[in-house]
Amino acid sequence: MTGFWENVRISLKNIRANLLRSILTMLIIGFGIMAIVGILTAIDAAIYSMSDNFASLGANSFTVEQRNVETTGRRGGRTVRVGDPISYRQASAFKTGMDYPSATAVSFVCKSNATIVHGNQETNPNVTLEGVDENYALVFGRELEEGRYFSQIELDNGSHAAIIGSDVVSMLFNGNDQRAIGRHITVDGRRYTVVGTLQRQGAAMTQATDRVVLIPLLNARRFYATDRSNFRISVQVPFDASLDEAREHAIGVMRNARGLRVGEENDFEITFSENLVSIIRENTVTLRIGAVSIGFITLLGAAIGLMNIMLVSVTERTREIGIIKALGATRKTVIGQFLIEAIIICQMGGVMGIFLGIAVGNVVTLLLGGSFIIPWGWIILGLVTCTVVGLASGLYPAVKASQLDPIESLRYE
Numbered sequence: 001m002t003g004f005w006e007n008v009r010i011s012l013k014n015i016r017a018n019l020l021r022s023i024l025t026m027l028i029i030g031f032g033i034m035a036i037v038g039i040l041t042a043i044d045a046a047i048y049s050m051s052d053n054f055a056s057l058g059a060n061s062f063t064v065e066q067r068n069v070e071t072t073g074r075r076g077g078r079t080v081r082v083g084d085p086i087s088y089r090q091a092s093a094f095k096t097g098m099d100y101p102s103a104t105a106v107s108f109v110c111k112s113n114a115t116i117v118h119g120n121q122e123t124n125p126n127v128t129l130e131g132v133d134e135n136y137a138l139v140f141g142r143e144l145e146e147g148r149y150f151s152q153i154e155l156d157n158g159s160h161a162a163i164i165g166s167d168v169v170s171m172l173f174n175g176n177d178q179r180a181i182g183r184h185i186t187v188d189g190r191r192y193t194v195v196g197t198l199q200r201q202g203a204a205m206t207q208a209t210d211r212v213v214l215i216p217l218l219n220a221r222r223f224y225a226t227d228r229s230n231f232r233i234s235v236q237v238p239f240d241a242s243l244d245e246a247r248e249h250a251i252g253v254m255r256n257a258r259g260l261r262v263g264e265e266n267d268f269e270i271t272f273s274e275n276l277v278s279i280i281r282e283n284t285v286t287l288r289i290g291a292v293s294i295g296f297i298t299l300l301g302a303a304i305g306l307m308n309i310m311l312v313s314v315t316e317r318t319r320e321i322g323i324i325k326a327l328g329a330t331r332k333t334v335i336g337q338f339l340i341e342a343i344i345i346c347q348m349g350g351v352m353g354i355f356l357g358i359a360v361g362n363v364v365t366l367l368l369g370g371s372f373i374i375p376w377g378w379i380i381l382g383l384v385t386c387t388v389v390g391l392a393s394g395l396y397p398a399v400k401a402s403q404l405d406p407i408e409s410l411r412y413e
Contacts, residue, residue, distance in 0.1 A: 026349035032298030033353025039291035041361025062272030085230035131220020147196030158218030310397035342394025350386030
């Protein structure tokens, strides 16, 4: 161990003696690591941003729905009947049993043709009235423009509170979200207090997501649900998790909730945007490969430069090598000294590149509206890469130095 630290001390002394060359090599290595860490950090930030932006489009979520079931008639003919609706009890059992890392939202469309009234103002009869739970905003990517989301007490008690979409704000409050907070609206003769307004989202497929009024699920169930009401189950999976695994797990949980026996066909179906997820992940892989390729091309140039510097160092220190070999230094000792010197130069450049890469990557994160990211995985990759580059660059010069004849080296001028 003493020999190792002695080699480190000698390496630092030689780096100081050739400071300009060492700094230039560190800079090349630093920029290579910066390219790897910075671009990969920026890609991670973009992925998190895409995860949030595509959540409302179903890019990382799926829906459990009732399905049509084929039945066999008395004369052997096959007919199709509408599957049994998903009851509130079944939806609640699914939500409780879905222990896969995910968020589950249960919702219920009360009316798709509701008329909302405020004072002497009223909307067209085309507003969707929907009962929601505490996970609705997370799963569907809905953010508030003003006010707040339902409190847990309001959800548990089924209070007469409401959150309204931007189109409803425009029709009843002249587009003034602040004015809407705390005001009362009337739906089917029932008065609700507006506690929040939703940010504009635009139309999704055939659904006008801004022409909506949200109320607590228990309130919706109390006034609008019947024995044949169908409750919607939506599950959001973390963007880096497997949708297929989550789907298989959900099937088992839903079969238990529906009370299906072994061998019975599923009377429900799970739908999700598989193609969109595949495109995003494929593009992500391509971006990462491109980032790593750019960084490694830079590091290849740095490795060649470092090897050249080490070869020059061997030539300049030929006499010194002859002296230490004459004093009893083995080939292993000489190889170790030069390898440690190469690794130290690489690690110094790598640490500088990591800090620069984190800074550059997080600039992109902030521009995308995300939070500060410390990419520990890419930091470890950078340090390991620097070690490998140091070993690869220093091995040939180290072996060449260890093979020098001590007598010829002592005569070297």
